[in-house]
Amino acid sequence: MCTCITYHHYFGRNLDLDHSYQEEVTITPRHLSFHFRNGTVLDHHPAMIGMAYNCDGYPLYYDATNEYGLSIAGLNFPNNAVYTPAEEGRINVAAFELIPWLLAQYQSVAEVKNVLPQIHLTNEAFAPALPSAPLHWMIADQNESIVFEVTKDGNHVYDDPIGVMTNNPTFDIQLWNLTKYRSVSSEQAPSTFATQLQLDADSLGMSGIGLPGDWSSSSRFVKAAFTKLNSAAPDQENHLVSQFFHILGAVEQPRGCSRLGDDKYEITIYSSCCDMETGIYYYHTYDNSTIHAVDLHAEDLNTEKLIAYRLVDEPVFDFQNR
């Protein structure tokens, strides 16, 4: 399972999976040549930074942000995503190409909104061993968020007024599901059980009783939305980044709670937070909770080859008395 959010001018996600592809924080410089399957070649485009599995010099991005702050993340959408073979006369884009296709050509969600209805997502594999993955995408900039889903009845572009996305079911149902939780609150609410029975509160947080605590996709959607929309953090970079990871932390997956069989468990492999204003990509991993960062603009972006940083994932303990 995965969860993606925006918060202030930050965009990021939890990547929940049972295995890693050895993904890396990856910068695509402005002159890396993209040869898209529809024949388009782009060898001059905005630079981008994000998490990718790099294969033969090609960035298979999971999530990324370009120089203008336009940001995209792909999340699992099994049994719902529908991609079909390329068709003559359409804007055919292989599903694995969607992130670079958009980030290499557009600067804002407003622009992308007009383009998405015309895109035909195809099922072309990157390589025989890497067939297309069933995904849907959250796309954001500093002003707004949308969700792009391609299902059996076509392309859907939803406004995402809360800046949260998880996995199944489709986004319209996820949003509607929130209405069930309309009474939960971060405030200490008065006793309303019955007029003739006044109940005292045992602790703070009791008005949140009813919020789901499990790791299903629809439950994470509700928990992440509540946590994000009630978040309060000092308006300073370091506090906002810290708060961002706390919001994602409310829905992260500890090893053991979502078992896939044998010794396989879905865990939050990494959590990311990209500053859409500066292009700094912050992350931490399952075993190393130190927040590491890679700065897009600390690199020479007028080059042609990918720049990649291995994730720091070893547990490290910072002793204070030895």
Ligand SMILES: C[C@H](CCC(=O)NCCS(=O)(=O)O)[C@H]1CC[C@H]2[C@@H]3[C@H](O)C[C@@H]4C[C@H](O)CC[C@]4(C)[C@H]3C[C@H](O)[C@]12C
């Ligand atoms: C599985 C990942 C999403 C995690 C997620 O949403 N899990 C939810 C599980 S559940 O439904 O709720 O059970 C997705 C996100 C990005 C995907 C990767 C990217 O799309 C890049 C390539 C694309 C290739 O076609 C397949 C390998 C791959 C390297 C993908 C593997 C996998 O599908 C990834 C890593």
